Amino acid sequence: MKKAPDKCVFKRENGTYYFRRAVPKELVGRIGKREWKVSLKTTEYGRAHAEGVAIFERTERQIAQLRGTARSADPVEAGLPASDEQVEAIAAAVFSRSATMTIGRFEGHVVAGRVQGNAAAETLQKLEAEWASLQASTPLGAIHTEFLALLPKIEQRANRDIDPMSALGVKLRRAHWQMMKSSLRNRIAQLKGDADELAALNSSRRPRPDLKLLVELFRKHRTADWAPSTHQKFDAVSAVLLDILGPNLKLSAIDREVGRDLHEVLHDLPPNYKKRRQLAGLSAREAAAVGREKGLPKLGRKTLEDYLNHISSVFEFAVHEDLIKGNPVKGLKATATKTDADRVPFTQSDLVKLFSAPIFTGCVDDEKSWREPARTQVRRGRYWVPLVALHTGMRLNEVCCLRKGDIKFEGSVRYIEVSDSGGRRLKTENARRVIPMHPQLLKLGFWDWVQSTPGGDDADLFPELQMDAKGSRTNVFSKWFGRLRKSVGITDAGKTFHSFRHLFTDLLREASVSMENSERIMGWTNNHVQRGYGRGPSLNSLSADMNKIDLSMASIDHLIPLQKRQLSE
Structure with a gap:
C-alpha cells in the first residue's frame, strides 16, 4: 500500500x-x-x-x-503544445542547457522540416534526457509539466511510422525544426565567438515568468490544507506583495535589493491603508510614502512578522522550484518598534471596570441590551469567555471553540483540555494541552454551569456566539469585546482580548511557577512533553502551580454565586 x-x-x-x-x-x-x-x-x-x-x-x-508507470495518456488526446510560440519556447529552453550542440547531429536527417528514420528516436531520446534533467517547475510552468509527462509515450511512438500530417506528426516536426534552428544559431554563434548573442536569442524565446504567476503557483501547490482563516491572511499578504512589487515583475529580476526595498515599504505601510480616506486610491508604495511623511501609524510588529513569513514562504517555494536563485527576504526581520498593541496586559483598574459592566453584574439580555443594567445575570458565552481567559490565559479562539467534553476531571483535579479534535484548528501544534482550573473559576460556578448545559460531549459550550462567513466565532466576538472595552472607558488601543493572556503570563512569573510548567499551561512547549498530560503527577503539579496564582486584583468576588460565597465563609 x-x-x-x-x-x-x-x-x-x-x-x-x-x-x-x-x-x-x-x-x-x-x-x-x-x-x-x-x-x-x-x-x-x-x-x-x-x-x-x-x-x-x-x-x-x-x-x-x-x-515505467509514468502517465501514458495519448499525446494527441492530452495535447502537446499547439502553438508555434509554445513549441519554440520548449525547444529553446531545452537547448539553452546545451550551448555547444552542433548542427552535425541533424545533417542528412531533415527534409522539408521533418525528421526521418532513426533520427526521430535518437532526437527524442536526447530531448527526453534534457527534459528529465530539468526540475518540475522550470519557468515554462504548465507547458513543461504536460510535455514532460508525455515524453515516455512520445519515445515509444518515435520508432514507429508517424504520419507527418497527423496532429502528433505536425507537432513533432515543429519541435524538430526548432531544434535545427537552435543548433544553427548555436553553430553560427560559436564560429563568431558570440556566445552572448546566443544566450540573448535563447532567452528571448523562453517565456519569462512573473510574480503573479509565482503567487498563483504557490497558491495551487502549497495552500491546499490551509484553514480558511490562513487563506484569508495569505490573500491579503499576496495582494500587498503584488501591489508593492508589481504583478509583472519578472522573477529573473528578483534579487536582494528587491527584498530590501519590499522590507522597507512594509515597515512604512499604514495598517488598512486601502480603507483610510486620506490614502484612498493610493498604491501600497504611495501609501507608505505618505504614511512616512505624515507620521501615520505603522503595521505592528506581529503583523509585519506575519507578512514577512508568508512572503518568505512564497520565495522559498520559488527557490525550491529553481525559479529564482535565492530568497530575497531571507534573514530580514520585522524591526518595527514594539507598539502598544504588541504586549499590553490589563491593569487592576481595567479589570475592575470590565467586570463591573452590566454583562457581568446583570443586564436586560446578553445580545442587543447587554449595556442596560438589570438584576438578572445572563451566564452564557459573553459572560464566561472573558472570565475563562482571565483564569487560564487561553487564546480567544481556544475559548470560543470549547465543547462540553473538553471540561474534564481526573482524581480531584478539574481541568480544561485544549484540543484540535472534531476539525477544530489551533494556532500552533503545541497549543494542544490541559489547563487545571483555578480555584476562583470553580467558585464562580463554571464547572457547575458546564454540567448543566444541554447536549453531549460534542456540544459547543457557547453555541449562541455568532459566526462570521467563514465559520469563525473569534472575529465576531473580538469586535464585540472591543465595544465592551470602550463602553467601560478602556480606550487604549493596545489593550485587546489578548491582554488577558499577557496578564496571565505575568501572573505565572510573579507566582514563581517554573518555566517548564508555565510553557505547558500557555501551550508553548513541545508536544513530546505534553503527551504525559492528564496522568499522575504532571496534572497534579500543574494544578498546584495554578493554585499559586493570585487573581485577587480582579476584584470579582461580587460575581461568585451567593451559595458558594456562603460555603467559602
Missing part, C-alpha cells in the same frame, strides 16, 4: 521536522540508496507538511518513471 505524504514527515527531538521515505526494494539498486531522508529545516508543522508533500510528489514521479 502506498504511503501517504503525512506519514513521511517526522519530528526530531530538537523540534525540527524531516522527510523520510523508504525506497521500494526493487529500485534500491537503481536509485543507489535505501531511503530518502531530507531535513525540512523548520519547526512549524504547516510548513513542514507542505514541504513534505512536495518531496513526496517528486519521489512518486521518480518511482513511476523507473517502474
Whole structure:
C-alpha cells in the first residue's frame, strides 16, 4: 500500500521536522540508496507538511518513471503544445542547457522540416534526457509539466511510422525544426565567438515568468490544507506583495535589493491603508510614502512578522522550484518598534471596570441590551469567555471553540483540555494541552454551569456566539469585546482580548511557577512533553502551580454565586 505524504514527515527531538521515505526494494539498486531522508529545516508543522508533500510528489514521479508507470495518456488526446510560440519556447529552453550542440547531429536527417528514420528516436531520446534533467517547475510552468509527462509515450511512438500530417506528426516536426534552428544559431554563434548573442536569442524565446504567476503557483501547490482563516491572511499578504512589487515583475529580476526595498515599504505601510480616506486610491508604495511623511501609524510588529513569513514562504517555494536563485527576504526581520498593541496586559483598574459592566453584574439580555443594567445575570458565552481567559490565559479562539467534553476531571483535579479534535484548528501544534482550573473559576460556578448545559460531549459550550462567513466565532466576538472595552472607558488601543493572556503570563512569573510548567499551561512547549498530560503527577503539579496564582486584583468576588460565597465563609 502506498504511503501517504503525512506519514513521511517526522519530528526530531530538537523540534525540527524531516522527510523520510523508504525506497521500494526493487529500485534500491537503481536509485543507489535505501531511503530518502531530507531535513525540512523548520519547526512549524504547516510548513513542514507542505514541504513534505512536495518531496513526496517528486519521489512518486521518480518511482513511476523507473517502474515505467509514468502517465501514458495519448499525446494527441492530452495535447502537446499547439502553438508555434509554445513549441519554440520548449525547444529553446531545452537547448539553452546545451550551448555547444552542433548542427552535425541533424545533417542528412531533415527534409522539408521533418525528421526521418532513426533520427526521430535518437532526437527524442536526447530531448527526453534534457527534459528529465530539468526540475518540475522550470519557468515554462504548465507547458513543461504536460510535455514532460508525455515524453515516455512520445519515445515509444518515435520508432514507429508517424504520419507527418497527423496532429502528433505536425507537432513533432515543429519541435524538430526548432531544434535545427537552435543548433544553427548555436553553430553560427560559436564560429563568431558570440556566445552572448546566443544566450540573448535563447532567452528571448523562453517565456519569462512573473510574480503573479509565482503567487498563483504557490497558491495551487502549497495552500491546499490551509484553514480558511490562513487563506484569508495569505490573500491579503499576496495582494500587498503584488501591489508593492508589481504583478509583472519578472522573477529573473528578483534579487536582494528587491527584498530590501519590499522590507522597507512594509515597515512604512499604514495598517488598512486601502480603507483610510486620506490614502484612498493610493498604491501600497504611495501609501507608505505618505504614511512616512505624515507620521501615520505603522503595521505592528506581529503583523509585519506575519507578512514577512508568508512572503518568505512564497520565495522559498520559488527557490525550491529553481525559479529564482535565492530568497530575497531571507534573514530580514520585522524591526518595527514594539507598539502598544504588541504586549499590553490589563491593569487592576481595567479589570475592575470590565467586570463591573452590566454583562457581568446583570443586564436586560446578553445580545442587543447587554449595556442596560438589570438584576438578572445572563451566564452564557459573553459572560464566561472573558472570565475563562482571565483564569487560564487561553487564546480567544481556544475559548470560543470549547465543547462540553473538553471540561474534564481526573482524581480531584478539574481541568480544561485544549484540543484540535472534531476539525477544530489551533494556532500552533503545541497549543494542544490541559489547563487545571483555578480555584476562583470553580467558585464562580463554571464547572457547575458546564454540567448543566444541554447536549453531549460534542456540544459547543457557547453555541449562541455568532459566526462570521467563514465559520469563525473569534472575529465576531473580538469586535464585540472591543465595544465592551470602550463602553467601560478602556480606550487604549493596545489593550485587546489578548491582554488577558499577557496578564496571565505575568501572573505565572510573579507566582514563581517554573518555566517548564508555565510553557505547558500557555501551550508553548513541545508536544513530546505534553503527551504525559492528564496522568499522575504532571496534572497534579500543574494544578498546584495554578493554585499559586493570585487573581485577587480582579476584584470579582461580587460575581461568585451567593451559595458558594456562603460555603467559602
